[in-house]
Amino acid sequence: MAIDVAALPKAELHVHHVGSASVDTVARLAERHAGSTAVPADRDELARLFEFTDFAHFIDVYLQVVDLLRTPEDIWTLTHEVGLGLVEQNVRYAELTMTPYTSMAVGIAAEEYVEAIEDARRRLEADHDLVLRWCFDIPGESGVPAADATLDVALRLRPEGLVSFGLGGPEIGVPRPQFAPHFAQAVAAGLRSVPHAGESTGPETIWDAVRELKAERIGHGIAAVHDPVLLEHLAAEGVVLEVCPTSNVRTKSVASLAEHPLPAIVAAGVPVTINSDDPPMFGTTLNHEYEIARDLLGLDDAGLVDLARAAVDHSFAPDAVKASLHAELDTHA
Numbered sequence: 348m349a350i351d352v353a354a355l356p357k358a359e360l361h362v363h364h365v366g367s368a369s370v371d372t373v374a375r376l377a378e379r380h381a382g383s384t385a386v387p388a389d390r391d392e393l394a395r396l397f398e399f400t401d402f403a404h405f406i407d408v409y410l411q412v413v414d415l416l417r418t419p420e421d422i423w424t425l426t427h428e429v430g431l432g433l434v435e436q437n438v439r440y441a442e443l444t445m446t447p448y449t450s451m452a453v454g455i456a457a458e459e460y461v462e463a464i465e466d467a468r469r470r471l472e473a474d475h476d477l478v479l480r481w482c483f484d485i486p487g488e489s490g491v492p493a494a495d496a497t498l499d500v501a502l503r504l505r506p507e508g509l510v511s512f513g514l515g516g517p518e519i520g521v522p523r524p525q526f527a528p529h530f531a532q533a534v535a536a537g538l539r540s541v542p543h544a545g546e547s548t549g550p551e552t553i554w555d556a557v558r559e560l561k562a563e564r565i566g567h568g569i570a571a572v573h574d575p576v577l578l579e580h581l582a583a584e585g586v587v588l589e590v591c592p593t594s595n596v597r598t599k600s601v602a603s604l605a606e607h608p609l610p611a612i613v614a615a616g617v618p619v620t621i622n623s624d625d626p627p628m629f630g631t632t633l634n635h636e637y638e639i640a641r642d643l644l645g646l647d648d649a650g651l652v653d654l655a656r657a658a659v660d661h662s663f664a665p666d667a668v669k670a671s672l673h674a675e676l677d678t679h680a
Contacts, residue, residue: 350679352634352651358439358658361591362622364426365412366626366628368628374393375424386411386412386415400599401599402600405628413446419462422450422455426443430479436633444513445464445483445484448486448497449486464508465508478668479508480510482541484497487518510539510663512534516543518543523552526560540563541563541566542562542566554577565587569612572608579615582617589622591621593635640654655676
């Protein structure tokens with residue numbers, strides 16, 4: 348009998364805070380802020396809202412949901428419910444991508460934002476078998492001012508759960524090199540570099556992320572398949588691609604799962620992890636993404652366990668957490 352993916356203890360390394368808001372959570376927030384939001388509270392209407400025509404449309408809907416997070420209580424509620432959703436999937440360790448700038452832009456003080464997410468993290472870790480860590484993410488479409496603010500929150504407040512510094516949002520029209528000084532300061536302060544690159548743009552964005560932002564892991568990075576020299580470089584340097592198959596199809600970055608470049612990337616020796624990105628918005632779960640990867644890569648049970656091990660190995664988890672997860676995975680191997 349094949350291993351049940353749901354039974355595997357897992358690490359999730361590329362999943363967005365707002366993008367993990369379930370339909371029920373979004374509906375409750377829409378009800379809470381009724382009269383001042385265009386987001387529908389009706390579950391069926393929300394499901395239709397989450398049918399994206401392209402990446403730009405996805406970003407537009409994403410920002411509508413961001414607008415529902417108006418108080419520290421909203422932030423705490425979302426963070427806690429996202430954590431519970433991870434627990435249900437047997438995720439034991441997760442690095443949640445947070446975008447404090449968008450909450451600060453609607454009037455939530457940075458200190459209140461950090462207090463809310465840290466309190467939710469501590470509650471989840473106390474009540475459940477889940478270790479949460481943060482990646483503070485620059486919304487690239489908001490430019491250098493957003494990068495300045497994100498870096499300030501990261502370094503001045505430095506929450507206990509913060510492990511990395513990222514860059515998200517649209518890739519087109521958002522040059523990566525403009526953020527090089529911010530990443531240099533973050534890395535110098537001990538944070539790890541994990542920008543998005545090469546999902547909706549070509550290999551040059553990935554080269555910029557590696558050369559200019561000193562990326563250790565890259566969000567998506569699937570366009571590397573079009574540049575053999577880049578694939579060779581990523582493999583040689585051990586730069587990890589955080590691959591999110593369903594997300595790439597839903598944002599129209601890849602035409603279909605059958606055409607996904609994951610097999611070619613793995614065949615080139617590039618290290619990868621499997622992730623869910625914005626799971627409720629894309630109608631998926633981390634468990635489902637593992638099933639997709641198993642099919643795309645033709646994995647047997649040992650290969651599936653190795654895939655779960657890769658996420659642990661490439662995480663920024665404490666050594667004790669890694670050791671515990673590896674011990675659990677040994678029982679499945």
